Amino acid sequence: MAENVVMLFQWLVFLGIALVCIFASIMVISNKNPVHCALWMVLTFLATAGLYVMLHSQFIAIVQVIVYAGAIMMLILFVVMLLDLEVELRSRLKFLYSKAIGGFFAVLLMLGIFYAVITRVLKGNVGSFTPEKVSAMGNVKAVGKVLFTDYLFPFEVASILLVVGIVGAVIMSKRREARKE
Amino acid sequence: MDHLLSTIIFLPIVGVLVLLFINKENHSAIRVVAFVFSLVEFILSLPLFFLFNNATHEMQFQEVVPWIESYGITYHLGIDGISLLLVLLTTFLTVLCILSSWSAITVRVKEYMISFLFLETGMVGALVALDLVLFYVFWEVMLIPMYLLIGIWGDPKRRIYAAMKFFIYTMAGSVLMLVAILALYFFNLKATGIHTFGVLELYKTVIPVGTQYWLFAAFAVAFAIKVPMFPFHTWLPDAHTEAPTAGSVILAGVLLKMGTYGFIRFAMPLFPNAAMVFLPLICILAIIGIIYGAMVSMMQADLKRLVAFSSVSHLGYVMLGMFALNMQGVEGSVYQMLNHGVSTGSLFLLVGMIYERRHTRMISDFGGLSKVMPVFAVIFMIVTLSSIGLPGTNGFVGEFLILLGVFRSKIVYGVMAATGVILGAAYMLWMFQRVMFGEIKNPENMKLKDLNMREIATMVPLVLLIFVMGIYPKLFFTKMDVSVDHFLKGFKAKYEMKGEAPTPRLTSILTVESVRERVSPSSGTN
Amino acid sequence: MGITVPQINFSIIAPELIISAFALVVLLLGVFFPRTGKNDYLGYVSLVGIVVAFLYTFPIMGKSQYAFNNMIVADGFGVFFKVIFLIIAFLTVLISIGYARRVDIDFGEYYALIMFATLGMMLMAAGTSLITIFLGLETMSIAIYVLAGLMRGDRKSIESALKYFLLGAFATGFLLYGMALIYGSTGTIILEEIAAYIKSKPELLRSPMIIMGIALLTIGFGFKVATVPFHMWTPDVYEGAPTSITAFMATGVKAAGFAGFIRVFFSALGAFQPDWIAIMWLLAVATMTVGNVVAIAQTNIKRMLAYSSIAHAGYILVAFVAGNELGTASILFYLLVYAFMNIGAFTVVILLGKRGEENVLISDYAGIGFKYPLLGASMTIFMLSMAGIPPLGGFMGKFYIFSAAVKAEYYWLAVIGVLNSAISVYYYLRVTVFMYFREPEREITGLTFSPASVVAVIISVWGVLYMGIFPSDILALAQRSITGLL
């Protein structure tokens, strides 16, 4: 009984979050105002964070909220504001057809992915990183352990990557200095 | 003497290097250096002739150096009686070409001479290469200098078109040959386990008939374009017409022979069964070429175009003779290659000489030149007659043997081809008449100067050769007798060993399943 | 429950470390010792770094050592690619010295980003897990996004950065999704383990999920190597980016894309070869044909070279389809020779420009062949090499590629390939037509040749000739390099 309630609850939460996700992302792509788009985007990210929690990835959920919804989206929002972008007008180009066809193809692609993820799904190599173990040692700790052992190398690479990103961002957004002859 | 062939191939490159260090304004020094190098080259090639052993069909003066070991590609050179004569023709004509460019080329002389020497390397290399890849390399190397010669020093009006057409046309044909070479290599690898591109080894491989068709077709297209055989010939008139004189000479004299030489050295002995299957087609195309070339030639208004189309006709004989597959046909065909080089080369030189004086090649601009240029007229006459194939000149011997050979192997072809004899006389003499005979109508022609000593020096060797080859052909036939005989015997022997004929696999895309078999799931890991 | 640190073997990643160290040094030097208008020294420092890194590839040559929990490997394949990338980086830096100053991008970050991008490429080649490859790819890409748009005042440059960035990120989405699905099907991201898992569970061969993953990976890598129809960014980006970076992209990014592509598809997904072979066949044909055909109509030489680089990707895909050892080895060989000839060509493009007058139209080349004979000759060599004329490196590259196709009995593919290379002759020769056959309409005067660029041309010419005439050693090396990969 209790299990059924938990099941039901889980389903309800899942469906709720999924609907929020989908709705919010549809709003992202349909809203004319970039600022609103960004805000809907934040909502999508937050909802996704909820999903992560449901999937026992609390650490990622937190990061999602802080980094994605917080930092990245704020950055985007900031730039949108900075550039003082107006409400998006309909394109003066007759893109409609190609957009419709593109959308159609995207949907086809989606159907393909549906097929791929639903039918004949074979489970991959099941590992030992079970939720039980994880919750036993704490999610963050578990993740951290993996990160600094197995993923030490990618972690270091990521640092370089971020350096590149920072340097790139800085150098790109620097105003063009007047050439000193 | 061990590296004679290599020396001959790369001497022109040395010449190029020397030229690079000469001031480009110093035209006379450049000319002299280029001439000296070509002359030394020719003199170096003479020992080939005199030291050549007539009695053996084996390749002589061989040099084998591994080049790309993993493929078994070697730097393998050697000559037999067939290539010997063509090598000599090449070195000989180059000397004359450089001589003939003395005053014709006044701009960018250095680049010109460099191109020419490069061209010589390519030509000699292609003739003596006994490794398919090496041959292909030289074969393509020839294209570039020729392309530059046409494009830079050609007639301003259409030179770019002609150069591009020449390059792309021949290139398109030869790339297919490359695929065929590779296919042959892998076939041989599978059959014998030997990594080799060496022609001599590949001669021994027995190839199933079905495979032969495709391989032969690929080789044949490449060579047929170069020859050029009838439907593939349209690059030739353009290239010939637009090229500078010496370019036309080399183009007609040597480059076209690469096609026919390719047939005799590669396409036919490697794939005799396919050659026999394609024989009627090739013969008929050759005959069409003979007659068609003559007919079209007859009506040309441009001298060089006329000679170009006559090449189509003459090369038709060569092809036909080769496919007669008997001693007379093949020997005549080889001989006719030389003849064509000498006589058509001379024709282009002569046309170039009057072009230099009048800056026109239109037949209608001339007339009555015999009167003002008697020496020219005599030489022109001799060359024309050689081109017609008059007995006593070289042209006759080749043409006669070819026709005889063809007649022996298939009478109908022989009869049809022989009609070219009539047409050949008609268009050449008509041209000669319009240029040399009649009143001088154009006042500009009155002032024309006869040939100077340099020009005479250019032509005299050719004229002498015309007669020597016509009167004492034995000198040359003894060189090639054994080789041609060996070619025929080898052809026949291999023809009779034909492998069983499974259907050729060319539809790989449809046979994914077989790929799956080859790549079983287990082989997917490392 | 302490942390067990994985085996750390710095010698395996020595080149990467050196490159990143030097990148940082250059970065800092650029910040603390900026010498406006005289920043060439940064380039030379970078060159030193690259050379040192290059020297450190020798110790790891001929080994096959994994490190960092199988995240990265030092095997022949990776090392060969590292050598390619370092050569490319070396040449790129060489040609940048002078050019960067001309277009006002000669700050430390420029050289640092080139080195970072090189690092990313090396990771792609050496990475043996999806994550390493992904991170390498992103490191490279992000650096290149920036580099492409570095001429900030230039409308075209920034446009090319935008296009490359948006489409690159878009393609990354597909790539990632593919990785996710493959991960989902196998439960691991280490390539070897993926292969082993597939081998242990043959029913996986028919699993739609993993096949979908492969399809999405095809799209992702297809974008990076610019195969049709994922090629469309190429011409625009190549045209707009600074020429030195275009050269870098055309060679380095493509090579890195192929490195990752091959690594993933052959090491991990080799069992699926029957599945991907036909689509690769199609992509190869489409890529070659579209690249070559459209290149014909181009008037801008950078754009033309962009299309030609698409075509070259098509040739490489031919070898990819062939899928045998010969094919893979020929890809390595081809990419190396392609690096030489393509960078060489772009160097000539750079040399023929001057401040405010880049001379990138093919018609600007009229008469160059006689005005600057050696430059013209070099350009001719590069063009002919790309067209596949012996005895230049490009020919040998194509020779190996097509021989691989023929060996695998893909005759039609080989035929289409060679016919395409005949088509390509047309536009490559057009450059020589302009250089030698046409009279110039306007004089190009006042060019100053940067010595470093001239050195780059010389090196490229040498490379093209060497690999054309004496290809044996390098081919043998390439063949040794791929042992254990398939």
Next chain:
Amino acid sequence: MIIPTVPPSCYLVLGAILFTIGVIGALTRRNAIVVFMCIELMLNAVNVSFITLSRFLNSPHGVMFVFFVMAVAAAEAAVGLAIFVQLYRTRETINVDEINLMKW
């Protein structure tokens, strides 16, 4: 004891839907920043799939992957926004359908 009852397929389908919405957005929106957001949406969808797979395979790789994807996304965002800013400075627009100086 927490038993996962919502099958992984559902999460994966949700991921696919989000991905597709992102694709459609990237194809249709004019504003480069919005296009970029849509691409972020795609990455987010992939992240969902990763986490799901990681959860149901009991393996840490998916989580790690997502972690790095986020890092990449951050770096990309930084660079991308810098590009947009720079673009706006030179072209005074970031509408992608007004940016076709280079074509054919």
Next chain:
Amino acid sequence: MLDYVWLVPLFPAVGFIINGLIGKRIDRRLVGWIGCSAIGLSFFFSILLFFELIQLPPASRHHEFEIFEWVVSGDFRTVIGYQVDPLSILMALVVSGVSFFIHIYSIGYMHGDPGYPRYFTYLNLFVFMMLNLVLANNFLLMFVGWEGVGLCSYLLIGFWFERDSASNAGKKAFVVNRVGDFGFLLGIFLIFTNLGTLDFTEVFHKAPSLDVTLATTIAILLFIGAAGKSAQLPLYVWLPDAMEGPTPVSSLIHAATMVTAGVYMIARCNVLYSMAPIALTIVAVIGVATAIYAASIGLTQNDIKRVLAYSTISQLGYMFLGVGVGAYGAGMFHLMTHAFFKGLLFLGAGSVMHAMSGELDMRKMGGLRRKIPITFWTFVPATLAIAGIPGFSGFFSKDEILWQAYSSSHGHFLLWAVGVIAAGMTSFYMFRLLFMTFFGQCRAPEEVKKHIHESPKVMTVPLGVLSVLSIIGGYVGIPHIFGGGFNKIGEFLAPVVGGHGEVAKGHAVFSFEKVAHAAEGGGATATAHGLQSASMEMILMAISVIVALIGILMAYVFYIKRPNLPGIVAEKGKTLYTVLINKYFVDEIYEFCFVDSLKSLGIALWKGFDDLVIDGAVNGVGHLTVGLSGVLRKIQTGFVQSYAFFMIIGGVIVVGYYMIRAIFY
């Protein structure tokens, strides 16, 4: 001594080389002297050889000498080699002898011409080639000579190359000859293919093994060659035009020697022809048809050289009639006498032209017999000879042919009848020529009249020599009805050509079955019918003489008695006259059928096929690619989203393919 046969052609070759290389730089007289002495020496050696030969018994009068191997290829082998036998030595004598006199004549005739050295160069070359032709011991060398004389003919016809008509005529001669050579060449191929050799001795030795069809084919092909060279129907058209050359050339090449090569060749190949009766009949019919056809044209021509040209064609027709009925000796006999009198006639015409300042139209001549008496008096015997007046050389040879045409086993009454009619025409037009030129009033313009003068000695002496030969030349072949033993020439030639009288039986050299049979056949016919036919022969001979006399009479009536009669007759038979004076419009028809149509075909092939179809296809592929390029590049719109759009489409295709494989495989 016979081994020195190569000296005979050598001298002219030497003369050719010397004159050709340095002729322009040395004194003119020296040039002429070199030219003549070269031929003279050649003639001298021919005579020596001749006497050497007749020392031998008839059966062994055959000698071959090989100089060097020429073309050797596999089983094919030909040599440069000469042979001496009665036939070749006879030809050599005629050729070198007549040439010698014509060379001498030329010194005078050409003395003012700027191309004097060139002329002698060509002429020597011609003699060299002609001697090669007649002395060759194999078909190929014969062919060399054959083509060589054609070349010289071309060069000499077009000697005055500034004149378009001359160069046209030269080209025409060469090309038409090439048509004949085409046949000859095929004949040679067929011989070699079937017999494996081209050596005369071996070919004729092996020939009996050929089957009749093959022999016939070979014979006909060879005859095509002969018809081209000897201007027989339908390949005669070049000969009248050939008169554009200098007159001694016409005399030497286009009357006395070269054009008779065809007859010689058939006589040489008599073994083959005797095996092929059909071929023989064709030869005879063509011969007689040519004889009457050309004679009928000759009736109306006004150009003195043209009349002679048609007359030559007609006489050649006789020769072919002779060889065509198997009477090779008779044909050769006529060849020889014809060489004398026709050579003389041309030289005479040349002398007339010389006197008339180059005038050729007979209507502008007349009454010349007093002004140039030597020419006239040498001209007359030649005219009588050609007309077939008994006692002159032409009578004997022509009558021999006519008799054989009637009586030979290959002969037929009709052949004889047509031949006789042609003979009548011959005497008519020859006397017409004689009367118009030398009798009546001089119709030349005053200016020309003043300059009429006799030719110099150097010209008249050869005329005299030849006129003597025209008279006595026939006495080597007196018909056996006048005394069997006197047909020296038939007797002499019999070892080679078989045929005549008693001797035929005895010949031994070629005593191979078929040959012997053929020869005996001929001989037997003669002897078997000997007695009854003697009277018949007398009758026929009388008829032909009467016909000839009627021809003369008519000419006399038309051109002496009633000079206005020709006009009236021409008016009456206007159509016929028009046809005849326009030479049956054959030139026009040929022009239309072959020349024009070939030219338009050439243009059609060039412009229509080569440029449009082939090159069109080639360039079409190029343009298509470039066009495709132009279209495809438009996909690249520059909009980032359209790129993404194409990526998606491509992605869906890729994904779709994989999925379909995943689902269905």
